[in-house]
Amino acid sequence: MSASANLLPATACATGPGMSGAHHDHHHGHREMIQPRGLAFPVAVVLNLAFVIAEIAAGMISGSMALLADAGHNFSDVLSLLLAWGASMLAARPPSARFTYGLKSSSILAAIANAGLLWVALGAILVETIRRLTDPSPVAGMMMMAVAGVGIAVNGACAFLFAKGRQQDLNLRAAFQHLLADAAVSAGVVLAGFLVFMTGARWIDPVTSLVITGVIAWGSWSLLRDAVKMGLLAVPDGIDESTVRSFLAAQPGVSAVHDLHIWPMSTTETALTAHLVMPGGHPGDMFLHELAHELEHDFGIGHATVQVETRGGAECALEADAVV
Secondary structure, X not given: OOOEOOOOOOOOOOOOOOEXXXXXXXXXXXXXXXXXXXXXXXXXXXHHHHHHHHHHHXXXXXXXXXXXXXXXXXXXXXXXXXXXXXXHHHHOOOOOOOOOOOOOOHHHHHHHHHHHHHHHHHHHHHHHHHHHHHOOOOOOHHHHHHHHXXXXXXXXXXXXXXOOOOOOOHHHHHHHHHHHHHHHHHHHHHHHHHHXXXXXXXXXXXXXXXXXXXXXXHHHHHHHXXXXXXXXXXXXXXXXXXXXXXXXXXXXXXXXXXXXXXXXOOOOOEEEEEEEEOOOOOOOHHHHHHHHHHHHHHHOOOEEEEEEEOOOOOOOOOOOOOOO
């Protein structure tokens, strides 16, 4: 950890003998960028891409819109995995003079792109499904069942690769949920194939595709919402701003807290900046070290920058809540 004086420029908040700041960056394992170990990403990408090619071929041969719908979603998952993989590598790069936070926020951009990509794929599938509902085509039920059965195994195995890190990283959570949903959808296609084989009813296939599209849209809405919130630098889920503010205000010697900001640096890391008014004088580096530790331990905020103001004749230009 490090401490330095007068972190904020005079144009933002007047500095002087009565004002100083300190920055602390805690790096505990459970808050760092969580990445699947070994060959998880490449294995998942190769397996899913091979299955997508097989599923598209089988869907065209069998005439199954349900298989093609599932293939479209699986292909969007391949692109999502590639985006998440690339973002995890970019986020691991060290800071530079131009990118002083490094490229950590690339994981947020990847999450937004993944969510948007999925909904574009769903739209394309929905259009074709509606067309098939008005003009059902003959379907080979046995082929549907065989290919979808393989899909259950492939997607289930790939989902297992991302199970460990899904609680800490939105991108890994998206990959896990998409792959697990794919396995469930494949099970639905197996059932649809069986019903088509037993009854010969053509409408079962496009209706199954419609149900698949609805289930995926419902399950992915929270991912889209969370990705957009991160892109807008909202306070991360699991952290209550008023609780953090009360915690800071309750510290010994603190009379007021202002210019408090809490935002995601990446899909796994959270940052905070705040001004603490302490009329009794600067409490010293040990106070700031302990404060940073408690913020990390109690709230999961591992990158805290605190400005201490003793009000030595200077008012902070950022005191008003409306000023950012």
